[in-house]
Amino acid sequence: MSNVNSAVIEQMMAHQSIRKFTDDDVPQAMIDTIVAAGQAASSSSFVQVSSVIQVTDKAKRETLQAASGGQVYVGSCPVFLVFCADLKRNQAICAAQGIDMPTGFAEQALIASIDTALFAQNSMLAAESLGLGGVYIGGIRNQPQVVTQCLNLPDQVVPLFGMCLGYPAQDPGLKPRLPLAMVLHQDSYQDLDEQQLTSYNQVLSDYYQQRTKGKLDTNFSEHIEKTLNKEARPHMLGYLQDQGWFTK
Numbered sequence: 001m002s003n004v005n006s007a008v009i010e011q012m013m014a015h016q017s018i019r020k021f022t023d024d025d026v027p028q029a030m031i032d033t034i035v036a037a038g039q040a041a042s043s044s045s046f047v048q049v050s051s052v053i054q055v056t057d058k059a060k061r062e063t064l065q066a067a068s069g070g071q072v073y074v075g076s077c078p079v080f081l082v083f084c085a086d087l088k089r090n091q092a093i094c095a096a097q098g099i100d101m102p103t104g105f106a107e108q109a110l111i112a113s114i115d116t117a118l119f120a121q122n123s124m125l126a127a128e129s130l131g132l133g134g135v136y137i138g139g140i141r142n143q144p145q146v147v148t149q150c151l152n153l154p155d156q157v158v159p160l161f162g163m164c165l166g167y168p169a170q171d172p173g174l175k176p177r178l179p180l181a182m183v184l185h186q187d188s189y190q191d192l193d194e195q196q197l198t199s200y201n202q203v204l205s206d207y208y209q210q211r212t213k214g215k216l217d218t219n220f221s222e223h224i225e226k227t228l229n230k231e232a233r234p235h236m237l238g239y240l241q242d243q244g245w246f247t248k
């Protein structure tokens with residue numbers, strides 16, 4: 001690592017997903033600030049295609065917990081936000097000007113997803129800088145129709161992921177990332193370097209052993225095989241098309 005540093009970079013490097021929270025309330029002013037900081041992220045062509053739904057209703061939380069594969073922190077965390085890629089608002093803005101906005105383009109779906117992920121990560125970092133912790137919940141895409149109904153999402157609005165936030169009640173430890181040399185390519189794409197992978201596998205194996213007190217004996221290669229050698233939510237294409245996305 002270089003010795004280039006800043007308070008923001010230190011904050012980023014200290015990131016760890018938090019799944020256990022204290023009972024302390026998070027003031028609404030803090031949540032408002034976190035979402036406003038999210039909004040400050042860059043936006044493709046300044047189209048501002050994101051909406052965030054803060055879910056406080058207990059019954060809705062339970063529905064979302066069940067729809068996310070029963071992840072208990074979805075129901076119990078102090079703050080739960082659902083980040084939606086929202087093309088509906090701009091469609092309505094166009095309609096108010098008598099224009100029927102063309103929809104269904106893959107490029108629009110990419111823009112809305114990219115912008116919303118940038119928005120969310122800005123929010124996560126803002127939350128962490130205020131002493132909160134959190135975790136993304138991609139699990140809401142297990143049952144996107146249920147989420148859509150629960151939150152009354154119209155067509156052209158897609159719930160990408162949730163985010164649990166609160167004051168941390170655990171310190172799970174930093175998860176070591178791939179060596180920079182495997183990620184930062186110079187001038188052209190570099191194929192996988194087996195030696196670097198072998199050494200990273202050892203680093204991650206040590207990490208899992210330590211974090212699980214010896215119970216989890218695995219490494220990155222095994223993790224990738226287990227995670228990616230299966231279908232990836234194949235219902236998503238049909239769902240996205242039902243919402244009016246990916247038709248062109």
Ligand SMILES: Cc1cc2nc3c(=O)[nH]c(=O)nc-3n(C[C@H](O)[C@H](O)[C@H](O)COP(=O)(O)O)c2cc1C
Nearest residue numbers: 015016017019071135136137138139140161174175
């Ligand atoms: C888009 C997205 C969706 C995720 N979904 C879940 C989830 O449903 N449940 C969960 O416990 N963690 C989820 N995570 C957290 C990852 O598992 C976590 O970021 C990763 O293991 C790295 O660990 P770290 O964040 O502690 O460094 C998600 C992360 C991202 C970026």
